[in-house]
Amino acid sequence: MESVHHVSTSSKILFGKVRRMVPPMLEKFHKGQLGRVAVIGGCADYTGAPYFSAMASAKLGCDMSHVLCERSAASVVKSYSPNLMVHPILPSTDSVKDPKSINAPELARPIISMLSRLHSLVIGPGLGRDGVTLKVVAEVIKEARSQSIPFVLDADGLLLVTEDPDLVKGYQECILTPNVVEFGRLAKALGIEVKSQADIANDDSNGQGDKTSKESEACERLSKALGGVTILQKGLHDVISNGVTSIISDIKGGLKRSGGQGDTLTGSLGTLLAWRAAYHDKLWDSGEKDNEKEAQNKEDVQAELESDGKRMSPTTTLLLAAWAGSCITRECSRQAFEAKGRSMQASDLTDEVHPSFLRLIGEPEGSKTHL
Numbered sequence: 001m002e003s004v005h006h007v008s009t010s011s012k013i014l015f016g017k018v019r020r021m022v023p024p025m026l027e028k029f030h031k032g033q034l035g036r037v038a039v040i041g042g043c044a045d046y047t048g049a050p051y052f053s054a055m056a057s058a059k060l061g062c063d064m065s066h067v068l069c070e071r072s073a074a075s076v077v078k079s080y081s082p083n084l085m086v087h088p089i090l091p092s093t094d095s096v097k098d099p100k101s102i103n104a105p106e107l108a109r110p111i112i113s114m115l116s117r118l119h120s121l122v123i124g125p126g127l128g129r130d131g132v133t134l135k136v137v138a139e140v141i142k143e144a145r146s147q148s149i150p151f152v153l154d155a156d157g158l159l160l161v162t163e164d165p166d167l168v169k170g171y172q173e174c175i176l177t178p179n180v181v182e183f184g185r186l187a188k189a190l191g192i193e194v195k196s197q198a199d200i201a202n203d204d205s206n207g208q209g210d211k212t213s214k215e216s217e218a219c220e221r222l223s224k225a226l227g228g229v230t231i232l233q234k235g236l237h238d239v240i241s242n243g244v245t246s247i248i249s250d251i252k253g254g255l256k257r258s259g260g261q262g263d264t265l266t267g268s269l270g271t272l273l274a275w276r277a278a279y280h281d282k283l284w285d286s287g288e289k290d291n292e293k294e295a296q297n298k299e300d301v302q303a304e305l306e307s308d309g310k311r312m313s314p315t316t317t318l319l320l321a322a323w324a325g326s327c328i329t330r331e332c333s334r335q336a337f338e339a340k341g342r343s344m345q346a347s348d349l350t351d352e353v354h355p356s357f358l359r360l361i362g363e364p365e366g367s368k369t370h371l
């Protein structure tokens with residue numbers, strides 16, 4: 001396979017470009033314009049995951065953060081925070097009359113009817129593996145795709161892709177966020193051989209440049225096999241690839257691997273995708289000149305990332321949003337670990353989302369954060 005196409009732009013420049021995508025805080029905006037994000041997940045077993053994800057969206061700065069969950073999870077998630085809007089509209093085997101003969105599109109209707117009001121979806125945190133729920137979510141994915149609504153797919157939501165890759169194949173408006181185990185399952189389903197990051201790191205025949213290339217090789221191949229879907233492969237380093245261009249996120253994280261840190265990532269990505277949509281809709285004047293040509297390959301993406309004053313293409317901003325979400329999460333984890341050491345929990349990351357945003361990205365020019 002040809003060598004992997006890394007973006008070699010420095011983190012400082014990349015953070016500056018991310019700032020371009022962040023809507024400024026202005027008096028003229030009304031409720032909702034800075035992002036309406038919904039997490040689809042939460043069942044009897046898992047109520048923390050959708051909460052952490054939705055809170056990360058809210059704390060990063062979206063205006064409205066919804067959770068669409070199974071009936072039994074709703075009051076629990078509501079009781080964690082009155083700031084979230086929690087809708088018990090995700091069906092499961094326990095909530096339908098005859099689980100063996102369901103009309104999935106019909107059951108998906110209450111969720112589908114909300115889609116046009118949302119800027120982005122996070123599908124999977126704490127979703128569980130109930131057969132009825134997963135069938136309904138597959139219908140929601142099909143509809144979100146047909147309405148070009150961007151989404152993040154994580155955790156149990158990724159099982160759907162393992163079972164039916166066509167659900168997302170070729171869709172350019174989504175980010176898959178597999179952990180090591182989920183990546184392995186996806187790779188196996190698509191016939192791709194994977195070397196672990198530990199094996200690559202321990203192979204002394206690799207120089208540093210080779211190691212970085214090897215790290216992103218499997219991710220790039222998986223992305224290609226899925227028709228260019230953006231994949232954020234979590235691990236020692238996070239690798240982001242759309243099959244043509246890759247970025248590595250190697251900003252320092254914490255050393256505690258408590259469950260639920262991936263949920264801060266998905267929620268942050270939900271808000272970044274909403275902001276990205278606002279950037280492309282020209283919700284505010286970014287001061288950049290229109291771009292005559294959309295980025296097609298790694299050189300175009302790199303040129304857009306390194307030029308100042310030109311609008312970026314959707315391909316570039318999707319990679320950048322994924323990279324920014326990864327950096328914010330790792331910085332949250334680093335900071336929370338500094339404070340809490342081995343007692344650190346997922347909820348400790350939630351409080352770090354805004355300080356991490358300010359440290360890494362900062363408010364965009366023209367933003368009014370004080371009256």
Ligand SMILES: NC(=O)C1=CN([C@@H]2O[C@H](COP(=O)(O)OP(=O)(O)OC[C@H]3O[C@@H](n4cnc5c(N)ncnc54)[C@H](O)[C@@H]3O)[C@@H](O)[C@H]2O)[C@@H](O)CC1
Pocket residue numbers: 045046047048049050124125126127128155156179180181259260262263
């Ligand atoms: N507080 C909560 O409600 C939480 C709920 N969660 C939900 O729990 C459900 C299952 O998620 P899981 O991630 O457990 O998925 P799986 O049930 O597929 O389990 C993955 C297993 O792999 C192991 N593993 C993880 N990283 C590994 C690595 N680098 N090398 C080797 N083994 C590794 C884990 O210890 C885990 O036992 C999802 O719905 C998820 O959203 C998790 O997000 C954790 C927090």
Ligand SMILES: Nc1ncnc2c1ncn2[C@@H]1O[C@H](COP(=O)(O)OP(=O)(O)OP(=O)(O)O)[C@@H](O)[C@H]1O
Pocket residue numbers: 155178179180234235236237238252253254257258259260261262263265326329330333
């Ligand atoms: N070895 C590591 N070193 C540094 N950061 C890591 C490491 N492994 C994972 N992370 C970071 O932790 C975050 C969550 O990744 P992780 O692999 O724990 O996902 P997950 O298993 O899906 O989490 P969750 O428990 O929320 O489901 C990511 O931002 C990732 O970059």
Ligand SMILES: [Mg+2]
Pocket residue numbers: 154155179262263
């Ligand atoms: Mg996970």
